[in-house]
Amino acid sequence: MRTAYSVETVRNAERELMARLPEGALMQRAAAGLAAVCAGLLRDLLGRVYGARVVLLVGSGDNGGDALYAGARLARRGASVTVVPLAPGRTHEGGLTALLGAGGRVAGADDPYAVLAAADLVLDGITGIGGHGGLRPDAVPVARAARGSGAVVVAVDLPSGVEADSGEVTGEALRADVTVTFGTYKPGLLIDPAREHAGAVRLVDIGLAPHLPSVPGLEALQHEDVARLLPVPTGESDKYRRGVVGVVAGSPRYPGAAVLAVAGALRGGAGAVRYVGPGGDAVIARFPETLVHEGPPSKAGRVQAWAVGPGLGDALGDGSGPEAAVADVLASDVPVLVDADGLRLLDAETVRGRTAPTLLTPHAGEAAALLGVARPEVESGRLTAVRELAARYGATVLLKGSTTLVADPDPAVPVRVNPTGTPWLATAGSGDVLSGLSGSLLAAGLPARDAASVAAYLHGLSARLAARNAPLVSDEVAENLPEAWRNVVG
Ligand SMILES: NC(=O)C1=CN([C@@H]2O[C@H](COP(=O)(O)OP(=O)(O)OC[C@H]3O[C@@H](n4cnc5c(N)ncnc54)[C@H](O)[C@@H]3O)[C@@H](O)[C@H]2O)[C@@H](O)CC1
Numbered sequence: 001m002r003t004a005y006s007v008e009t010v011r012n013a014e015r016e017l018m019a020r021l022p023e024g025a026l027m028q029r030a031a032a033g034l035a036a037v038c039a040g041l042l043r044d045l046l047g048r049v050y051g052a053r054v055v056l057l058v059g060s061g062d063n064g065g066d067a068l069y070a071g072a073r074l075a076r077r078g079a080s081v082t083v084v085p086l087a088p089g090r091t092h093e094g095g096l097t098a099l100l101g102a103g104g105r106v107a108g109a110d111d112p113y114a115v116l117a118a119a120d121l122v123l124d125g126i127t128g129i130g131g132h133g134g135l136r137p138d139a140v141p142v143a144r145a146a147r148g149s150g151a152v153v154v155a156v157d158l159p160s161g162v163e164a165d166s167g168e169v170t171g172e173a174l175r176a177d178v179t180v181t182f183g184t185y186k187p188g189l190l191i192d193p194a195r196e197h198a199g200a201v202r203l204v205d206i207g208l209a210p211h212l213p214s215v216p217g218l219e220a221l222q223h224e225d226v227a228r229l230l231p232v233p234t235g236e237s238d239k240y241r242r243g244v245v246g247v248v249a250g251s252p253r254y255p256g257a258a259v260l261a262v263a264g265a266l267r268g269g270a271g272a273v274r275y276v277g278p279g280g281d282a283v284i285a286r287f288p289e290t291l292v293h294e295g296p297p298s299k300a301g302r303v304q305a306w307a308v309g310p311g312l313g314d315a316l317g318d319g320s321g322p323e324a325a326v327a328d329v330l331a332s333d334v335p336v337l338v339d340a341d342g343l344r345l346l347d348a349e350t351v352r353g354r355t356a357p358t359l360l361t362p363h364a365g366e367a368a369a370l371l372g373v374a375r376p377e378v379e380s381g382r383l384t385a386v387r388e389l390a391a392r393y394g395a396t397v398l399l400k401g402s403t404t405l406v407a408d409p410d411p412a413v414p415v416r417v418n419p420t421g422t423p424w425l426a427t428a429g430s431g432d433v434l435s436g437l438s439g440s441l442l443a444a445g446l447p448a449r450d451a452a453s454v455a456a457y458l459h460g461l462s463a464r465l466a467a468r469n470a471p472l473v474s475d476e477v478a479e480n481l482p483e484a485w486r487n488v489v490g
């Protein structure tokens with residue numbers, strides 16, 4: 001499990017740890033780890049550290065101190081290190097003294113662009129966990145010049161300008177190739193849009209772990225976590241014991257949604273898939289193993305979970321059709337996933353009143369509609385949006401996107417962020433596959449939060465395996481799910 005903690009929690013843990021260590025020891029640990037990563041990058045790039053041209057962008061806080069001490073270590077190994085101070089007069093004193101003592105120099109006020117243009121590696125020590133509100137105007141051209149210089153850009157702790165706690169980027173932020181973070185991940189390193197600015201993230205151990213609480217603010221499942229959660233049939237299993245998932249999807253206008261949702265459901269570990277809706281013929285033609293039914297879902301036979309919504313179309317306005325199907329499913333006493341059109345058709349009060357788990361799986365646009373805000377607000381503040389939705393609906397919420405998030409209705413439970421997503425998944429019908437897959441995992445007995453996060457993980461992994469850097473269609477995402485499953489269980 002990869003875990004991230006809020007700035008407040010990190011600061012508390014650092015305070016505890018610092019109290020046990022000699023003055024400045026913690027910063028030295030951070031700087032040593034940072035310098036080691038930079039030395040490795042320089043060796044990959046140039047074959048040596050000696051003679052490498054390193055530029056430090058240094059702000060007013062301890063983040064700049066880390067950069068300066070790491071710069072001093074590199075200078076002692078023969079690198080030519082130049083500081084560009086972005087808050088002259090407020091530069092970390094000890095760090096600057098160490099750097100100058102090791103042979104580093106300070107760039108003249110007029111030549112930061114010349115030194116940046118010639119740099120092999122740029123260290124971004126403008127702001128770390130103390131930064132808010134995007135880069136200041138005078139740092140913007142410098143950060144852009146660093147990016148445009150062709151040098152490897154290494155962010156210290158966080159790319160400067162991003163919000164550490166939320167992953168929001170409210171102004172301009174530096175774009176790094178590598179971020180070296182200390183002690184623990186911060187939420188912004190795992191959530192877009194900040195995550196995109198971080199590049200590859202390397203975690204340096206500074207001994208913080210024993211001082212962090214056991215429950216993180218955010219967590220990302222890894223292969224071994226998913227492997228533990230996947231349902232495994234036993235000798236006692238039959239198709240009913242493994243769980244039957246009911247899929248309510250598709251319409252005369254969108255018959256494909258039925259097929260894709262069933263395709264996902266068949267690969268999710270449930271023992272059988274019951275399809276309810278007008279797309280039965282298309283479903284059977286493709287998947288003859290499906291049980292099909294036309295009529296109200298409650299009359300279709302017992303299921304252990306429902307997935308309702310993909311391609312249902314619009315409400316008829318008279319309470320019948322798709323609207324009635326959504327209401328019928330929500331009235332059941334089994335876990336229910338609501339996606340796509342189902343999200344427009346659901347009655348919020350009914351969702352809040354359910355005793356069995358409900359899982360809502362909106363994309364940003366649907367989430368915005370549910371919250372009554374504009375879509376960009378959800379896209380820029382994904383963590384806030386997913387938490388707010390889960391609280392308002394008393395439901396587990398999976399917010400789809402470049403970094404899919406899963407929130408539990410209990411705010412004390414960490415939000416999960418999916419690490420396997422790929423932009424290739426932004427393709428028609430991929431959400432339908434995810435609905436079926438998540439529903440199937442619910443029917444197989446996984447709690448809603450696990451079902452949602454395991455589904456997102458497999459779905460992203462399957463897309464990566466299928467796409468291999470070329471466009472993919474949703475059908476391939478479904479077809480590669482067994483491969484993703486095998487990849488996870490190893
Ligand atoms: N506290 C500790 O024990 C450790 C801290 N470490 C480093 O210390 C960092 C935190 O240091 P600080 O608390 O000094 O905070 P930062 O260095 O992140 O930044 C704080 C300073 O930046 C200014 N600032 C805020 N937003 C800004 C913006 N958008 N543009 C320009 N300036 C801005 C603030 O006025 C303040 O002076 C961590 O990210 C990490 O790099 C590491 O050395 C590990 C140990």
Ligand SMILES: [K+]
Nearest residue numbers: 124127156158
């Ligand atoms: K930084």
